[in-house]
Every structure is written in C-alpha cells, then in structure tokens.
Amino acid sequence: MPGSDLSIVPLTPSLGAEISGIDLSGDLDEATVQAIQDALMDYLVVFFRDQALDLDQLSAFGRRFGLPHTHPAEPDVPGYPGVLKIHTDASSKTYSGRKWHSDVTCDAEPPMGSILHLHQVPASGGDTLFANMYAAYEALSAPLRQMLDGLTAVHGSEHNFRGYYGTPDEDLRDGMFPESRHPVVRRHPVTGREALFVNEIFTLRIEELSTAESEALLNLLYEHINEPRFHCRFRWQANSVAFWDNRSAQHLALWDYYPETRSGHRFTIQGDRPV
Ligand code: SIN
Numbered sequence: 001m002p003g004s005d006l007s008i009v010p011l012t013p014s015l016g017a018e019i020s021g022i023d024l025s026g027d028l029d030e031a032t033v034q035a036i037q038d039a040l041m042d043y044l045v046v047f048f049r050d051q052a053l054d055l056d057q058l059s060a061f062g063r064r065f066g067l068p069h070t071h072p073a074e075p076d077v078p079g080y081p082g083v084l085k086i087h088t089d090a091s092s093k094t095y096s097g098r099k100w101h102s103d104v105t106c107d108a109e110p111p112m113g114s115i116l117h118l119h120q121v122p123a124s125g126g127d128t129l130f131a132n133m134y135a136a137y138e139a140l141s142a143p144l145r146q147m148l149d150g151l152t153a154v155h156g157s158e159h160n161f162r163g164y165y166g167t168p169d170e171d172l173r174d175g176m177f178p179e180s181r182h183p184v185v186r187r188h189p190v191t192g193r194e195a196l197f198v199n200e201i202f203t204l205r206i207e208e209l210s211t212a213e214s215e216a217l218l219n220l221l222y223e224h225i226n227e228p229r230f231h232c233r234f235r236w237q238a239n240s241v242a243f244w245d246n247r248s249a250q251h252l253a254l255w256d257y258y259p260e261t262r263s264g265h266r267f268t269i270q271g272d273r274p275v
Contacts, residue, residue: 015132016232017043025057045244062267069111069268073161090259097253101201102246106157112271118264122257129252133195151184155202186274
C-alpha cells in the first residue's frame with residue numbers, strides 16, 4: 001500500500017469503502033492513483049473525508065483517472081470542462097439523481113466514473129445510496145440471466161433533460177438529445193465481470209420485447225436493484241468526496257432536507273462503449 005497512512009474501510013459487504021490518509025488536493029504519485037483505482041474496482045464507490053477542494057483541484061484529481069466528459073444538455077461550470085454544479089436550496093423545484101441510475105447512459109459512450117465533492121451539506125439528510133450491479137445480476141436466477149444476456153436496451157434523454165435543464169436545442173452538445181442502445185448486461189472493461197446495465201432515469205425499453213413485456217421486465221429489474229442487500233448509504237459531511245464507477249454501480253440521491261441547501265460539484269470522466 002503506497003503512502004504509509006492510506007487505509008481503506010468497507011462501508012457494507014456489498015459495496016463502498018472509505019479511504020483515509022490521502023490529501024486529494026496535492027500531487028498524487030502513480031502508486032496512490034493506482035491504489036485508488038484498485039479500490040474503486042474492488043468496492044465500486046470510494047469515499048474521502050475532509051477534502052477542501054477548489055475546482056482546479058477537483059478537476060486535476062479527476063483527470064488522473066480520465067478525460068472530462070461533456071454533458072449533452074447541462075453546461076459545464078465555465079472554465080472547467082467536465083465539471084457540473086450539483087445544488088439544491090429552498091428555491092429548487094427538483095434535483096439531480098432522484099431515481100436509481102448510472103450517469104448519462106443515453107450517451108453511446110457513457111461516463112466511466114463520477115467524482116462528487118460537496119462543500120455545503122444540510123444538518124441532516126441528503127445521503128446518497130449506491131447499488132452493486134454485479135451483485136444484482138449475479139443474484140438473478142440462471143434462466144433469467146441467460147435471457148437478459150441476449151437483450152439490448154434503448155437509453156434516451158429528451159424525456160429527462162428537456163424540462164429539467166431547459167437548454168435550447170441549439171446549445172445542446174450535439175444539437176440534439178442523445179439516444180443509444182446498450183446491452184442489458186455489460187461486461188466491465190477492467191474486471192471482466194458482468195453487471196446489470198438498465199436504469200430508471202434513462203432506459204426507455206428493451207428492444208427485442210413487446211412494450212408490455214419490456215415494461216414488466218424493466219419493473220422487475222428495478223424492484224430487484226432496489227433491494228437493500230445490494231446497497232450502501234453514504235452520509236455526507238462538508239468536504240466529503242464520493243467517486244463511483246458508473247459501469248458497475250448505480251446511485252440515488254435523497255432530497256429529504258428541504259428547504260436547506262446542499263451544494264457541490266461533480267467531475268465526470270469519459271467512458272467507453274458498453275459491450
Ligand atoms: C448525481 O446523480 O450525480 C447526484 C448525486 C448526489 O447529489 O448525491
């Protein structure tokens with residue numbers, strides 16, 4: 001283990017680990033970056049406390065793991081490619097991450113990971129839940145897994161992004177709302193493990209099935225993903241960081257702290273085409 005103080009403490013048996021003994025604002029050596037990457041592969045989401053990062057430091061940390069991802073509809077924080085503002089206060093009407101999802105799966109190459117830093121948190125509440133998509137897949141019966149292995153899902157964005165961001169069509173990243181087809185079960189490019197890859201925010205339908213069959217199967221899978229045995233729940237403090245792998249985990253943010261403010265930034269990392 002590089003860096004004599006680095007320690008990793010799992011959050012639940014299913015996923016999540018808190019890493020301490022690292023200052024993310026500094027120049028990290030290769031061995032430390034590799035240790036974080038290895039922990040991310042093992043635990044699917046890793047957490048850090050007491051990291052007073054500014055946007056330059058958050059971006060620099062994120063870029064150690066990949067290039068910044070450009071969101072199709074939400075503008076970056078000016079001057080910071082890949083950085084989105086995550087903010088809710090008394091004037092908010094809705095919020096990001098209100099259903100189980102992995103990020104931006106409407107893209108042909110959805111982000112591999114996301115790093116969220118919150119600098120302001122409510123007195124209580126505002127937790128984020130994470131779910132292990134390897135475990136959810138492996139817990140299904142063999143005949144159902146076999147059926148899912150051959151299926152493709154359509155992931156869209158207009159239904160979700162048009163009203164939410166209100167970005168005029170000419171300002172969208174590609175001049176349109178992306179829609180992509182992905183396998184219902186994807187193989188993780190690093191671990192080689194299979195993970196469920198449908199989610200409540202972006203997945204529209206399963207291509208090979210009738211509308212009724214697709215709806216019933218997706219609802220069954222969403223209920224399954226929602227089982228607490230696949231989850232961990234992260235309680236934020238000011239200057240906590242969560243770094244999740246969008247290829248193997250989903251997340252759900254809770255808005256149970258109205259009218260308090262919860263505020264921070266997310267650096268999103270480019271990914272590759274799911275197979
Ligand atoms: C998101 O979906 O990226 C938001 C997560 C959160 O606010 O906890």
